[in-house]
Amino acid sequence: MPLTGPAPKADCGYETAERMSKFTLQVNGRSHEVDVAPETPLLWVLRDNLDLVGTKFGCGIGQCAACTVHLDGTPARACLTPVSAVASARVTTIEGLSADGQHPLQKAWCELDVAQCGYCQAGQLMAAAALLARNPTPSDGDIDDAMSGNLCRCATYFRIRAGIHRAAALIAEPGEVRP
Amino acid sequence: MNPPLETPIDRRSFLKLATMAGGGLVLGYYIRPSGRAELATGDIEKVDSIFIPNAFIRIAPDGSVTVFSARPEVGQGIKTSLPMVVAEELGADWKNVTVVSAPLDAAFGPQFAGGSVSTPTSYTAMRKVGAAARTMLIEAAAQEWGVPAGECVAEGGVVRHPASGKSIKFGDLVARASALPVPAEASVVLKDPKDFKLLGTRVGGVDNARVVTGQPLFGIDQKRPGMVYAVYQKSPVWGASPKGANLEHIKGLPGVRDAFIIDRTVPAGQLTGLVPGVAIAADSTWAAFSARRELEVAWDEGRMPDSSWDDFARQAGQLASAPGAQGVTEARRDGDIDKAFAGAASVVEASYSYPFISHTNLEPQNCLVDVQGQKAEVWAPTQNPDGARKLAAQVLGIPPENVQVNITRIGGGFGRRLDSDPVAEAAAISQRLGVPVKLTWDRTDDLQHDHYRPGGFHFLKGAVDAKGALSAWRSHHVSFGSNLGADDYPARFVPNYLLLNSKLENNVPQGPWRAPGSCTYAWMTCCFLDELAHAANRDPVEFNLALLGDKDVVPGSGPKSRPYNAARMRHVLRQVAEKSGWGKQMPRGRGMGIGYYFSHQGYIAEVAEVTVKPSGDLKVDRVVAVVDVGSQIVNLSGAENQVQGSITDGLNAAWRQELDIRKGRVVQSNFNEYPMLRIPDAPRAIEIHFVKTDFPPTGLGEPALPPLAPAVCNAIFAATGKRVRQLPISRTDLSWS
Numbered sequence: 001m002p003l004t005g006p007a008p009k010a011d012c013g014y015e016t017a018e019r020m021s022k023f024t025l026q027v028n029g030r031s032h033e034v035d036v037a038p039e040t041p042l043l044w045v046l047r048d049n050l051d052l053v054g055t056k057f058g059c060g061i062g063q064c065a066a067c068t069v070h071l072d073g074t075p076a077r078a079c080l081t082p083v084s085a086v087a088s089a090r091v092t093t094i095e096g097l098s099a100d101g102q103h104p105l106q107k108a109w110c111e112l113d114v115a116q117c118g119y120c121q122a123g124q125l126m127a128a129a130a131l132l133a134r135n136p137t138p139s140d141g142d143i144d145d146a147m148s149g150n151l152c153r154c155a156t157y158f159r160i161r162a163g164i165h166r167a168a169a170l171i172a173e174p175g176e177v178r179p
Numbered sequence: 180m181n182p183p184l185e186t187p188i189d190r191r192s193f194l195k196l197a198t199m200a201g202g203g204l205v206l207g208y209y210i211r212p213s214g215r216a217e218l219a220t221g222d223i224e225k226v227d228s229i230f231i232p233n234a235f236i237r238i239a240p241d242g243s244v245t246v247f248s249a250r251p252e253v254g255q256g257i258k259t260s261l262p263m264v265v266a267e268e269l270g271a272d273w274k275n276v277t278v279v280s281a282p283l284d285a286a287f288g289p290q291f292a293g294g295s296v297s298t299p300t301s302y303t304a305m306r307k308v309g310a311a312a313r314t315m316l317i318e319a320a321a322q323e324w325g326v327p328a329g330e331c332v333a334e335g336g337v338v339r340h341p342a343s344g345k346s347i348k349f350g351d352l353v354a355r356a357s358a359l360p361v362p363a364e365a366s367v368v369l370k371d372p373k374d375f376k377l378l379g380t381r382v383g384g385v386d387n388a389r390v391v392t393g394q395p396l397f398g399i400d401q402k403r404p405g406m407v408y409a410v411y412q413k414s415p416v417w418g419a420s421p422k423g424a425n426l427e428h429i430k431g432l433p434g435v436r437d438a439f440i441i442d443r444t445v446p447a448g449q450l451t452g453l454v455p456g457v458a459i460a461a462d463s464t465w466a467a468f469s470a471r472r473e474l475e476v477a478w479d480e481g482r483m484p485d486s487s488w489d490d491f492a493r494q495a496g497q498l499a500s501a502p503g504a505q506g507v508t509e510a511r512r513d514g515d516i517d518k519a520f521a522g523a524a525s526v527v528e529a530s531y532s533y534p535f536i537s538h539t540n541l542e543p544q545n546c547l548v549d550v551q552g553q554k555a556e557v558w559a560p561t562q563n564p565d566g567a568r569k570l571a572a573q574v575l576g577i578p579p580e581n582v583q584v585n586i587t588r589i590g591g592g593f594g595r596r597l598d599s600d601p602v603a604e605a606a607a608i609s610q611r612l613g614v615p616v617k618l619t620w621d622r623t624d625d626l627q628h629d630h631y632r633p634g635g636f637h638f639l640k641g642a643v644d645a646k647g648a649l650s651a652w653r654s655h656h657v658s659f660g661s662n663l664g665a666d667d668y669p670a671r672f673v674p675n676y677l678l679l680n681s682k683l684e685n686n687v688p689q690g691p692w693r694a695p696g697s698c699t700y701a702w703m704t705c706c707f708l709d710e711l712a713h714a715a716n717r718d719p720v721e722f723n724l725a726l727l728g729d730k731d732v733v734p735g736s737g738p739k740s741r742p743y744n745a746a747r748m749r750h751v752l753r754q755v756a757e758k759s760g761w762g763k764q765m766p767r768g769r770g771m772g773i774g775y776y777f778s779h780q781g782y783i784a785e786v787a788e789v790t791v792k793p794s795g796d797l798k799v800d801r802v803v804a805v806v807d808v809g810s811q812i813v814n815l816s817g818a819e820n821q822v823q824g825s826i827t828d829g830l831n832a833a834w835r836q837e838l839d840i841r842k843g844r845v846v847q848s849n850f851n852e853y854p855m856l857r858i859p860d861a862p863r864a865i866e867i868h869f870v871k872t873d874f875p876p877t878g879l880g881e882p883a884l885p886p887l888a889p890a891v892c893n894a895i896f897a898a899t900g901k902r903v904r905q906l907p908i909s910r911t912d913l914s915w916s
Contacts, residue, residue, distance in 0.1 A: 020433070036463070036465075037434075037466075037469070040463075040465045041465065044463060044464050044465040047464070048408070048464055049463070051402070052393070053393070053395045053400040054392070054393015054394065054395075055393070056397075056399075056541075056542070056590075057399065057464075057543065057619070058541050058542075058543070059622045059850050060468075060621055060622060060849075061622070061850070061851060063849060063850035063851050066541060093393065094391075094392065095392065095393045097392075101391065101392045105391075106388075106391040106392065109387065109390075109391045110383055110387045110388060110391060113381070113382075113383040113384055113387065113816040113817070113820060115254075115384060115387060115391075116254030116255070116256070116820060116824055117252075117253060117541070117588070117589060117590050117591045117592075118254065118384075118386065118396070118588070119541045119542045119590030122391075122393045140863070143858065144858055147857075148857045148858055149857075150858070151850065151855050152541075152858075153539055153541040153590075153591045153593075153828075153855070154828070155823075155824045155827035155828040155830075155831055155856060155861065156820070156823070156824055156827075157827055157857075157858045157861035158827065158862070158863075159820065159823065160858065161858065161861075161863075
């Protein structure tokens with residue numbers, strides 16, 4: 001089989017410096033400056049540049065939602081979001097979902113022992129947090145609609161559903177801070 | 180009684196003591212405390228004042244207990260459950276127990292996670308580990324008080340002497356206990372299980388708080404100073420090697436450190452270790468991924484460039500129609516099969532087939548390796564750390580003992596991570612570059628270079644006699660790797676039985692996939708039994724109970740074969756019928772089906788309740804499982820989670836998963852082409868009943884999966900009258916009118 005496509009460029013074609021750009025990101029309430037190629041997905045900036053590895057790589061094409069983060073409170077697939085498109089949006093990752101790991105969903109997840117391998121759970125929690133923020137008493141149908149983008153390979157869906165209902169109940173309790 | 184220790188021991192004598200302690204304790208392989216495990220706790224300076232009765236346990240003067248988890252955590256919950264066993268026997272307060280993952284070290288005995296073997300092989304050993312330490316703590320307290328040790332008890336992190344009302348915390352016994360000899364294994368007395376406080380309760384995973392806050396637990400999360408990020412392009416056609424690539428262009432791309440061809444296969448001739456490919460190393464994952472998009476490689480053709488599923492199916496059909504042909508072996512023959520068919524009241528013939536599927540671990544394969552000269556350190560999400568060490572050593576040409584393996588949490592195993600190919604690749608790249616290398620596969624690598632669950636074809640013919648009993652069973656199994664075994668169910672239960680096996684020549688990399696063998700054998704066996712029950716006009720549960728006969732234990736046919744405990748299986752079958760409301764009238768479009776299978780030492784029966792709309796839309800409404808894994812559930816929450824997950828994963832695999840093999844490769848490249856089960860399709864109601872029987876506890880990572888697919892397919896038949904004889908289920912038109 002012959003080589004296909006364009007011939008290798010003798011001059012390499014690129015200068016690294018030309019392709020890198022500086023971006024200031026607002027992540028979990030802190031400002032970070034990074035120097036990366038503009039098309040770099042937010043996922044890899046978070047993981048490689050900012051050491052925030054809670055946001056997970058699963059497919060790279062927005063099909064598994066393990067990389068779900070919030071941009072100004074709206075769930076987004078970090079693997080499909082170029083860093084250049086983030087601009088001044090507030091980025092929230094699993095590390096910033098709560099200050100102390102005590103978001104009602106985090107509490108519910110621990111209480112009901114939802115995770116198995118745990119790899120997808122950051123994305124599940126971020127998707128569920130966005131759901132509860134706009135609908136604190138979701139029905140099973142609401143959960144299906146909001147969570148069907150998130151794959152769980154261990155198939156912990158039974159407990160994910162229970163965990164969201166449990167978090168909704170926690171939110172309804174007096175004294176609980178609504179997310 | 181041993182003389183009390185009068186003077187504090189120095190670190191050297193303490194370690195000597197600990198070494199002796201390990202040597203005398205419990206099982207031959209717990210020979211010493213692990214030096215590296217010590218470092219893992221980060222307080223080697225304090226080791227003088229810590230009680231280390233064996234490799235697994237440390238108790239500090241403040242009473243905190245550290246228990247090492249030797250087995251890789253893939254989501255099966257072993258990092259919680261086995262330390263619970265230690266803590267139970269120790270009498271520790273679980274709230275004061277910290278669980279730490281052990282690195283690979285002979286001091287910890289077997290460190291393998293697969294085959295649902297961790298519980299059956301480690302349960303008693305971990306009890307003894309805890310009990311030996313408890314014995315020493317009690318002895319220390321008894322000496323302190325001058326009372327017989329037999330009058331003292333340990334629980335909640337305290338030793339008490341009920342007669343005098345005295346009590347002392349574990350932490351205050353550390354110095355004294357450290358001086359005591361470790362009791363001989365035979366003298367260690369285990370608790371009576373009726374006194375268990377922790378085992379059998381629901382305990383949350385020890386890493387839950389870290390999981391829900393996104394801490395760096397997984398292999399893919401690991402970093403080292405000076406690390407580079409690598410990708411490794413292999414031929415989509417299995418077994419092909421690169422003849423050339425545009426390496427100079429790649430090396431000039433932004434952030435790329437190096438690009439080179441690796442033209443080795445280790446072990447030679449195998450597809451599941453290091454295979455040839457092109458490595459790209461870069462400053463970031465994205466730089467490596469981006470450069471790869473411009474990579475152009477000329478590959479040779481590989482060994483079987485034309486293999487395809489359609490061709491495999493055609494070959495299987497030819498073998499089935501010519502049973503005397505070459506390539507057909509007789510694996511078992513009982514009775515007179517021809518005579519039984521001739522005298523049958525009813526004969527049923529059917530062909531079943533199932534596809535290759537992928538493990539699709541959500542954490543793509545990855546590994547971090549730092550090779551420095553003749554030594555290497557590995558951070559790997561591996562189910563098989565010893566295999567990883569050996570393969571890395573072989574690739575690097577260094578002794579296995581020069582390879583240190585750190586076991587990370589694993590984002591899904593399912594058998595895939597028993598093979599260490601990503602470790603081999605990262606090791607080869609790090610050796611070449613002389614810096615730490617993190618290799619990350621993308622989803623396409625993962626789908627196209629999996630070691631797949633093999634597909635197969637099963638040609639079945641069965642007969643029922645005038646009394647409605649199963650009188651003859653003839654099967655011809657055509658597969659790609661291993662075939663049905665001579666004792667696989669329903670062998671041993673049918674008087675006239677013939678098993679023929681064939682293996683198709685192929686070049687598809689294969690490996691164990693959750694409940695290997697059983698995950699497909701249960702489906703075709705229980706579905707065909709359901710067909711025969713209907714041919715006999717008998718209720719399927721009653722038909723299957725009759726098949727299981729009246730003997731309690733049916734011995735294996737050969738020295739390696741397991742006995743089949745028919746009494747345990749009959750019990751779970753009867754129970755699942757009762758708990759599920761089996762036999763209730765349901766309208767057309769709704770139905771119940773049964774599946775049951777013995778695998779991984781567990782006896783499990785499941786009933787699925789489904790709705791099939793006239794359009795053919797399927798919904799699994801409810802699954803009831805009755806599970807017999809012996810005398811003791813270790814962690815009730817973890818056990819239920821495994822059964823819930825196995826049931827849902829069983830549906831996931833059976834419903835839509837299918838790899839298309841064409842021209843020597845897998846066609847699919849990502850989840851958009853390989854549909855996985857999502858939350859709306861997951862069963863809403865899953866009811867689990869554990870039955871306790873007088874057998875040693877066994878594992879739950881796998882055995883609850885096999886019965887699900889036949890339960891669902893038999894329920895589909897009950898609902899629609901349509902048989903599903905081909906997986907995935909989505910291949911069968913379920914519409915009805």
